[in-house]
Amino acid sequence: MNWDWNAVVDFLPHFRDGLIVTLQALALGSVVSFALGLVWALLVRTPTRWVSWPVGVFTEFVRNTPLLVQLFFLFYVLPEWGLTFSALTTGVFAIGLHYSTYTMQVYRAGIEAVPAGQWEAATALNLPLRRTWTVVILPQAVRRVVPALGNYVISMLKDTPILMVITVPEMLGEARLYAQETFRFTEPLTVIGVAFIVISYLASVLLRTLERRLVR
Amino acid sequence: MSADTPLLKEAGSRADRAADRAELIRFENVTKRFGSNTVLDRLDFSVDAGKHVTLIGPSGSGKTTILRLLMTLTKPDEGTITVGGQRLFPASDKQCREVRKNIGMVFQQFNLFPNMKVLRNITEAPVTVLGLSKDEAEARARELLDMVGLADKCDSYPTQLSGGQQQRVAIARALAMRPQVLLLDEVTSALDPELVAGVLDLLRDIARTTDITMLCVTHEMNFARDISDQVLMFDSGQVIESGSPEKIFGEPEHERTREFLGAVL
Amino acid sequence: MTSGLWELVLRGVWVTVQLLVFGGLLATAVSFAVGIARVDRRWIVRFLAGVYTEVFRGTSALIMIFWVYFVLPLAFGWQLVPMWAAVLALGLTYGAYGAEIVRGALNSVDPAQREGGIALSFSPWQRMRLILLPQAVPEMIPPFANLLVELLKGTALVSIMGMGDLAFSGSLVRLALQESVEIYTYILLIYFVIAFLLTRAMRALERRLKAGVGRAPAKAGGARARVPETAGAGGGA
Numbered sequence: 001m002n003w004d005w006n007a008v009v010d011f012l013p014h015f016r017d018g019l020i021v022t023l024q025a026l027a028l029g030s031v032v033s034f035a036l037g038l039v040w041a042l043l044v045r046t047p048t049r050w051v052s053w054p055v056g057v058f059t060e061f062v063r064n065t066p067l068l069v070q071l072f073f074l075f076y077v078l079p080e081w082g083l084t085f086s087a088l089t090t091g092v093f094a095i096g097l098h099y100s101t102y103t104m105q106v107y108r109a110g111i112e113a114v115p116a117g118q119w120e121a122a123t124a125l126n127l128p129l130r131r132t133w134t135v136v137i138l139p140q141a142v143r144r145v146v147p148a149l150g151n152y153v154i155s156m157l158k159d160t161p162i163l164m165v166i167t168v169p170e171m172l173g174e175a176r177l178y179a180q181e182t183f184r185f186t187e188p189l190t191v192i193g194v195a196f197i198v199i200s201y202l203a204s205v206l207l208r209t210l211e212r213r214l215v216r
Numbered sequence: 217m218s219a220d221t222p223l224l225k226e227a228g229s230r231a232d233r234a235a236d237r238a239e240l241i242r243f244e245n246v247t248k249r250f251g252s253n254t255v256l257d258r259l260d261f262s263v264d265a266g267k268h269v270t271l272i273g274p275s276g277s278g279k280t281t282i283l284r285l286l287m288t289l290t291k292p293d294e295g296t297i298t299v300g301g302q303r304l305f306p307a308s309d310k311q312c313r314e315v316r317k318n319i320g321m322v323f324q325q326f327n328l329f330p331n332m333k334v335l336r337n338i339t340e341a342p343v344t345v346l347g348l349s350k351d352e353a354e355a356r357a358r359e360l361l362d363m364v365g366l367a368d369k370c371d372s373y374p375t376q377l378s379g380g381q382q383q384r385v386a387i388a389r390a391l392a393m394r395p396q397v398l399l400l401d402e403v404t405s406a407l408d409p410e411l412v413a414g415v416l417d418l419l420r421d422i423a424r425t426t427d428i429t430m431l432c433v434t435h436e437m438n439f440a441r442d443i444s445d446q447v448l449m450f451d452s453g454q455v456i457e458s459g460s461p462e463k464i465f466g467e468p469e470h471e472r473t474r475e476f477l478g479a480v481l
Numbered sequence: 482m483t484s485g486l487w488e489l490v491l492r493g494v495w496v497t498v499q500l501l502v503f504g505g506l507l508a509t510a511v512s513f514a515v516g517i518a519r520v521d522r523r524w525i526v527r528f529l530a531g532v533y534t535e536v537f538r539g540t541s542a543l544i545m546i547f548w549v550y551f552v553l554p555l556a557f558g559w560q561l562v563p564m565w566a567a568v569l570a571l572g573l574t575y576g577a578y579g580a581e582i583v584r585g586a587l588n589s590v591d592p593a594q595r596e597g598g599i600a601l602s603f604s605p606w607q608r609m610r611l612i613l614l615p616q617a618v619p620e621m622i623p624p625f626a627n628l629l630v631e632l633l634k635g636t637a638l639v640s641i642m643g644m645g646d647l648a649f650s651g652s653l654v655r656l657a658l659q660e661s662v663e664i665y666t667y668i669l670l671i672y673f674v675i676a677f678l679l680t681r682a683m684r685a686l687e688r689r690l691k692a693g694v695g696r697a698p699a700k701a702g703g704a705r706a707r708v709p710e711t712a713g714a715g716g717g718a
Contacts, residue, residue, distance in 0.1 A: 064630055064676035065669045066637035069648050073669065076661035120289050121327035125341035125393065126316050135340065139331040158541040165641055172544060185551040193548060197539035 007187040011178050015191055018174030022160050025092055025170060029160075030153050032096025037103030041111065044104070063101035068162055070094050075166040091163035099156050106148040110141035143214050150207040154200050171195065240265040240397065240429055241286065246295030248281055248453075255281050256292070257453035263446075265396075266427040270440040270461075273450030274476060279433040283399040286431070287321050288312050300396065317345070320390030321399040324406050326382040328374040328389070334361070335370040338389045346393065353392070360388035364418055380411030384418055391422070398422075400432040404439075412436070419443065437481055441465055449473045482663070486654050493650030494671060499564065500636040500646060501675070504571035505629055511576025512625075516583025517609065530580070537577030543638050546570040550642050567639040575632045582624045586617040619690040626683035630676045637672075647671060 043055045062070065071094045078085065085093075114137050122132040161172035169177070175188035241263040248256040255278040263269050271279040284290045285297060288304065297304040304315050328337050338357035342348045348356070361367050364384040366377075374382050383403055390398060400419065404412045416439045423430060423443040434440055440447060440461065447464040449457040449472070457470040465481075468474050518530035537545075549570040554560045561569065590613050598608035640649035651668035655661050 061669070061673055064634075065672040066634040066648060068634075068637040068640070069651060069665060069668055069672065072648075072652065072655075073661065073665040076655065077665065080661060115325075115327075117323060117325050117327035118329065120287075120321075121323065121329070123289060123316075124287050124319075124321040124323075125389070126313060126345045127341055128344065131344050136329050136331070140329075143331075158539075161541050161543040162638070164543075172541075172547065176547075179551070186556055189544065189548050189552050193540050193544050196541050196544060197536055200539040201535060 002186075004184065004187060007182065007184045008191060010182070011175070011188045011191060014174040014178050015171065015188075015195070018169060018171035018192070019195070021088070021168060021173075022157075022170040025088065025095065025160050025163055025168065026153070026157050028092040029095040029099065029156055032092060033099035033103050033152070033156070034149065036096060036100035038107055040100060040104035041107035044108070045111070059101040059104055062098060067095065067098045067159055068165065070098060071162060071166055087163075087166045087168045091166055091168045095156060095159060095163070098159075099152055102152050102155075103149055106145050106152070107141065109148070110145035111137060113144050114140045146214055147207060147211040150203075150210065154203050154207070157200055157203065158196065238264045240300055241431070242296075242298045243282070243285075244296045244298075246285070246292045246297060248278070248285065248290070248292045255453055256285075258295070259454060261448065261455050261458070263429060263431060265429055267445045268423050268430040268432070268443050269446045269448060270432045270434060270444040271448050271450055272434070272437070272440060272464075272476070277450040278453045279450050280401055283321065283401050283431060283433060286319060286397070286399060288316060317393070318396040319399060320393050320395035320397070321401065322383070322386050322390050322403050324402040326374070326379070326386045326406070328382055328386055330374050332373075333370065334366070334372050334374065334377070334385050337374065337385060338392045341389070342392050356392055357388070360391055361385070364388045365414075378411060379407045380414050383407060383411075383415050387415075387418060387422075395428065397429045397431065400430065400434070402433050402435065404434070404436060435480065437465070437477070449476070451476075482654070482658070482667075486657060489650045489653060490647070490667070490671070493645060493647035494675075496564075496645050497633075497636050497647040497675070500567055500571065500639065501629075501633050501679075503564075503568040504575065504632055504636065507568055507572025508575040508579050508628070508632060509625075511572060512579025512583050515576065515580035516587065519580065519584045520587050522605065534577045534580050537574050538581070540574070542571065542574045542635050543641070545574050546638055546642060563639075563642065563644050567636075567642070567644060571632060571635055571639075575628060575635065578628055578631075579625065582621050582628065583617075585624075586620040587613055589620060590616050616694055619687060619694060622683055622687040622690060626680055626687075629679050629683065633672065633676055633679065 040055055040059050044052050044059075046052050071091065074090050074094050075087070078090065118136055118140065119132070122136050127136070160170050163170050164173035164176065167173070171192045175192045178188045179185045239262050243259050243261050246256055246259045247254065255276075259278075259282075271282065273279055281290065285292055286299065286304070292305055296306070299315050300318060302311065302315050304312060307315070328334075329340070332340065335354065335357050338360060339348075339350065339353035342353040342356060343350060358367065358370065361370060364387060366381055366384055366388075369377060369381065369385070374385065377385065383406075387403075403419070404415055407415065416436060419430075419432075419439070420443055422428065430443070432440070432443075444461045446458060447461050448455050449464060449468075449470065451472050457464065457468065457473050464473065465477065468477060515530045515533055518526050519534070521527050521530070546567065549561070549566045550563075553566075594612055594616065595608060598612045603611065636646060637648035640646050640652065643649070647668060651664050654664045658664065
């Protein structure tokens with residue numbers, strides 16, 4: 001085994017660039033997945049089967065097929081339809097869409113966990129439906145939802161290296177580029193491997209703290 | 217704890233107007249089934265405006281279902297329900313909302329909104345439904361909280377209150393809508409025994425000093441005797457006996473009523 | 482699409498199924514070994530098993546695959562056949578998630594059952610084999626079913642290393658046809674069908690195992706019973 005610390009030092013600037021892109025993709029992907037997931041969760045609850053059923057099938061489909069293939073689909077198909085986006089935008093949308101089918105389940109569980117009495121009290125006070133959702137149900141659901149959403153953010157972090165395949169220069173992409181230029185694989189791959197472990201460990205510690213503060 | 221506030225007089229005066237039509241609530245031939253279980257069986261009964269009516273009877277006899285039907289929390293399978301001459305069933309959603317404006321409900325489990333402070337629990341509906349300004353609604357809420365003896369709890373969250381305090385807030389929340397009819401669904405059943413008296417005293421005050429029509433489901437027979445103008449004995453989805461509290465508790469006619477009272481008193 | 486291209490796709494399906502089966506077997510073995518180690522009496526065993534799960538759950542499956550492909554041969558001189566390299570990377574990663582499932586299910590067995598085993602003076606291993614596992618395993622099936630679907634999705638990652646799995650065959654066909662919508666739709670549909678069959682099979686397995694310990698399986702979908710309307714009021718405030 002030959003480990004070269006100089007290669008590690010050499011790689012660090014690339015690592016930093018990759019880290020920034022990874023965190024960008026993660027932050028934007030999270031926002032997309034949180035928002036889209038809420039849309040799915042509400043649509044699936046609509047009483048009209050013409051809406052809830054297709055949404056249910058679509059999300060089930062997205063959840064049960066590989067993100068990698070979805071990424072290729074969007075990356076190659078969207079331009080064929082005349083929609084051209086940057087690789088990062090496509091990647092963020094793909095990862096956000098994929099994870100929205102998970103966050104949707106989190107929201108659904110959170111909404112269903114709000115006691116039936118809350119809906120009844122809102123009816124008894126004659127609150128309009130929209131108001132019932134925005135000031136009664138969702139605020140209560142959020143408290144139950146945040147820890148689970150956090151876990152999916154951590155999962156999402158670990159899926160960001162896939163964006164490399166559509167040329168997004170995130171950490172793994174940078175590591176591969178560096179490896180191809182210098183023929184040193186061990187150092188860059190190990191550095192980013194350790195970085196992922198450290199980041200996801202720190203994130204889970206942070207999440208547990210947040211969870212304790214939310215549970216009142 | 218004084219209930220003799222201008223607020224409640226005003227709520228009462230609305231009921232006075234309705235008293236032109238003495239009959240306020242009417243159930244005609246109402247049937248409600250849950251699966252194969254018939255909870256209400258072609259039920260007929262009516263309640264006059266301003267009266268305090270108590271529904272008693274064994275568990276599962278459909279008393280709570282009556283309140284839930286009036287609050288449109290559930291729909292009957294057959295029959296018609298009218299409140300103040302307006303149909304509640306069958307009726308459009310819009311009409312239901314209109315009728316529901318006149319009805320308030322207090323639940324067994326309080327059902328306060330845990331994400332809102334006490335004051336906001338009370339002001340939310342007056343502001344969004346009745347269109348009161350925030351100041352008006354807050355003034356009204358503070359007055360009601362004063363009445364229920366919780367003026368100092370405005371800024372607490374419901375979970376910081378005892379069960380009895382939560383239920384008193386829930387009563388204030390229902391009254392803030394100035395309903396013509398107040399539905400009380402076993403409001404003391406979930407309370408620790410030492411907290412029951414406070415809530416019942418408050419309800420006695422409200423019954424004594426206002427003309428709000430009250431419909432209570434309760435297992436507190438003494439309370440029923442104190443506040444009721446009329447007691448309805450329920451069994452097997454039907455009213456088997458009704459009359460003044462003196463009559464029902466003093467000389468019940470029906471065999472089932474005697475058995476029931478014998479068991480609970 | 483020509484029949485030649487379909488043949489390519491079918492060969493891809495076969496590779497994906499192999500990856501799924503072998504990866505699944507390794508992951509299951511790792512799950513039970515590490516999961517049981519995490520409830521061991523010796524702290525050092527628990528600690529090492531804990532480090533394993535933290536490390537392998539902390540890293541990304543794709544980085545694991547890169548590492549096994551590029552670093553293992555260079556650093557240790559172990560050049561694995563691509564199939565085994567992929568199975569190793571997938572099995573070790575998903576096994577770490579499975580270990581958490583095993584640990585959770587073992588912990589959720591009523592403590593009185595363990596005490597019952599002690600009272601009958603079973604050895605710890607006898608307790609595990611005869612009392613804890615038979616009750617815990619049926620509980621593990623639904624989360625394991627989800628994990629297998631995740632593993633199936635994970636197998637697509639090996640196509641990045643040029644392994645001829647289903648996802649890779651999709652890329653080849655795309656190059657051949659210069660057209661993406663059709664082929665990727667087919668590829669996604671095939672993955673979906675495999676995932677569907679997998680879920681069905683696991684549900685059948687759950688039913689059989691639960692019957693074995695005299696319990697009815699939870700209803701599919703919404704496990705939470707609806708509050709009946711006759712109830713005075715639903716839940717607490």
